[in-house]
């Protein structure tokens with residue numbers, strides 16, 4: 425797969441290297457072409473580097489790491505994204521005291537509105553950079569969930585495959601509107617991670633359990649609550 429990285433910071437560099445290790449063709453984009461090239465040199469494995477515009481033109485799948493910066497602001501020709509998959513891994517700025525307002529529109533939905541012909545997928549925003557450092561081994565053993573939300577089912581499957589290829593357990597999280605909840609989860613995991621001691625990193629794993637035998641608590645009764 426051809427993968428373009430928009431912004432060669434912590435997320436872009438880490439995911440780009442991991443995907444290159446899996447045999448994908450990766451182009452590291454940056455506002456500064458020299459930084460993109462330097463990241464490709466670090467990544468090796470035939471990766472390329474340059475500008476964000478070049479990365480967007482090169483790829484079929486684009487990792488968007490520029491927080492709250494929209495394609496129409498950042499790219500000289502945003503139409504190049506039409507029909508491509510854009511993975512939005514962004515979280516909001518942390519407000520003072522973690523006092524988050526309710527999320528009325530996710531960053532991913534905002535991105536999708538900016539480039540309506542692209543297929544935007546929310547993913548990886550609940551995964552700290554430190555967790556990627558463990559991928560794909562020994563990460564696989566921990567069965568860490570990556571929540572994948574987006575309106576295009578095929579695009580969701582593609583991104584789930586990219587997550588599983590580097591050692592995560594992908595969780596199909598449905599339509600893009602659900603990114604509001606996934607972003608809330610990202611905010612929550614950051615809250616938890618900030619309280620961890622150095623060298624320990626929180627993750628979220630969804631466990632699917634068997635039905636209890638006997639229902640000794642009376643089982644789930646009918647309820648009028650929605």
Ligand SMILES: NC(=O)c1ccc[n+]([C@@H]2O[C@H](COP(=O)([O-])OP(=O)(O)OC[C@H]3O[C@@H](n4cnc5c(N)ncnc54)[C@H](OP(=O)(O)O)[C@@H]3O)[C@@H](O)[C@H]2O)c1
Pocket residue numbers: 430431432433434435436453454455456459460489490491492493498513514515516548549550551552553554
């Ligand atoms: N780090 C984590 O553990 C983590 C985990 C989950 C989600 N996230 C989310 O992922 C996103 C990226 O995080 P990160 O850790 O990779 O941050 P980062 O290391 O600061 O990298 C972000 C990159 O975005 C680009 N950028 C920054 N300001 C920009 C602007 N005004 N215009 C255009 N591009 C700009 C820069 O790339 P160039 O300098 O190459 O242009 C920068 O290196 C954030 O929304 C963050 O909340 C981060």
